Amino acid sequence: QAKKTGKNRIEYYDETIESTSIKRLDLENKMRSATLDACKEFTVFFQPIVGVDGECQGAEALIRWKSEGMGLISPTEFIPLAEYLGLIHPIGDFVLEEACRHLKYWNDMGHPDYQVNVNLSVVQLLQNDIVDKIKKVVEENRIIPHNLVLEVTEGLAVNDMTRMKQILAEIKQLGVRVALDDFGTGYSSLNHIREMPLDIIKIDRCFIIDIGKDEFSESFVKMVAELAATIGVIVCVEGVETKEQYEALSKMRIQQIQGFYYDRPMQAELFEEKYV
Numbered sequence: 001q002a003k004k005t006g007k008n009r010i011e012y013y014d015e016t017i018e019s020t021s022i023k024r025l026d027l028e029n030k031m032r033s034a035t036l037d038a039c040k041e042f043t044v045f046f047q048p049i050v051g052v053d054g055e056c057q058g059a060e061a062l063i064r065w066k067s068e069g070m071g072l073i074s075p076t077e078f079i080p081l082a083e084y085l086g087l088i089h090p091i092g093d094f095v096l097e098e099a100c101r102h103l104k105y106w107n108d109m110g111h112p113d114y115q116v117n118v119n120l121s122v123v124q125l126l127q128n129d130i131v132d133k134i135k136k137v138v139e140e141n142r143i144i145p146h147n148l149v150l151e152v153t154e155g156l157a158v159n160d161m162t163r164m165k166q167i168l169a170e171i172k173q174l175g176v177r178v179a180l181d182d183f184g185t186g187y188s189s190l191n192h193i194r195e196m197p198l199d200i201i202k203i204d205r206c207f208i209i210d211i212g213k214d215e216f217s218e219s220f221v222k223m224v225a226e227l228a229a230t231i232g233v234i235v236c237v238e239g240v241e242t243k244e245q246y247e248a249l250s251k252m253r254i255q256q257i258q259g260f261y262y263d264r265p266m267q268a269e270l271f272e273e274k275y276v
């Protein structure tokens with residue numbers, strides 16, 4: 001479908017590109033108004049995090065966007081765009097607030113040790129008032145700081161690492177815990193385990209999928225678990241789906257499991273019915 005235009009330029013006209021950019025613009029506009037409208041179309045789901053004994057220890061907060069006309073949109077589709085547009089700040093504040101509000105309730109309802117994990121993208125982490133914001137949400141909701149876990153990823157250029165480490169250190173000063181999410185993907189370096197002020201390492205789902213099939217994945221999880229244990233860092237494995245995976249993992253030095261094998265992300269009301 002090459003089209004000759006003007007001079008000697010050849011333009012490759014591709015219908016899918018055009019319809020993609022229209023869809024994107026539409027998504028952009030819808031996201032702006034949803035954010036302006038007090039984030040009413042966004043809701044926070046919770047997926048249980050369990051100990052190796054099978055007991056619920058809390059949950060990870062996972063955002064969902066129920067857009068009028070577009071249905072349920074996955075965070076992997078709209079979070080990158082929200083980051084690009086700067087809308088991640090109001091959206092992120094909303095998630096943090098919702099997560100802390102529910103955490104307070106669960107802690108008060110007979111589960112004083114439940115934790116809630118909240119994902120923070122790098123863009124959020126590097127904003128200059130992030131530490132104050134976290135301090136404020138902890139104080140206003142009167143939660144035990146230790147029960148709030150902020151999940152961050154390593155997808156950072158090395159020159160930002162110093163800044164990131166410093167911010168994480170300040171967050172830890174508040175008593176709030178820090179987890180390294182999606183470990184083993186992206187810019188992962190085993191050195192980060194030593195250098196970053198971490199409480200929890202979450203091993204990415206891609207290593208769990210291959211357990212029982214691929215020796216490398218199994219050894220990788222085992223090795224990270226051993227390494228983490230020597231420095232007192234908790235290991236959580238993500239994406240456990242089968243009994244086989246669960247059994248292989250339960251022989252390793254891991255402390256937390258998250259995955260469809262145990263339960264899926266769900267609305268707060270359902271989580272409370274089942275686990276609170």
Ligand code: C2E
Nearest residue numbers: 062063075076079095119120121239240241258259260265
């Ligand atoms: P993540 O933080 O690594 O979250 C885990 C993802 O794995 C979730 O996808 C969860 O639903 C999914 N998952 C859990 N167990 C299983 C399993 O056994 N099998 C499979 N196939 N998947 C499983 P979800 O909810 O679609 O979120 C995707 C990503 O979007 C998250 O990955 C996180 O990076 C991002 N995200 C979600 N909520 C937020 C948020 O509030 N703020 C920010 N900045 N990012 C968020």
Ligand code: MG
Nearest residue numbers: 060119151181
């Ligand atoms: Mg996460």
Ligand code: MG
Nearest residue numbers: 181182202238
């Ligand atoms: Mg993850």
Ligand code: MG
Nearest residue numbers: 119153181182
């Ligand atoms: Mg992720």
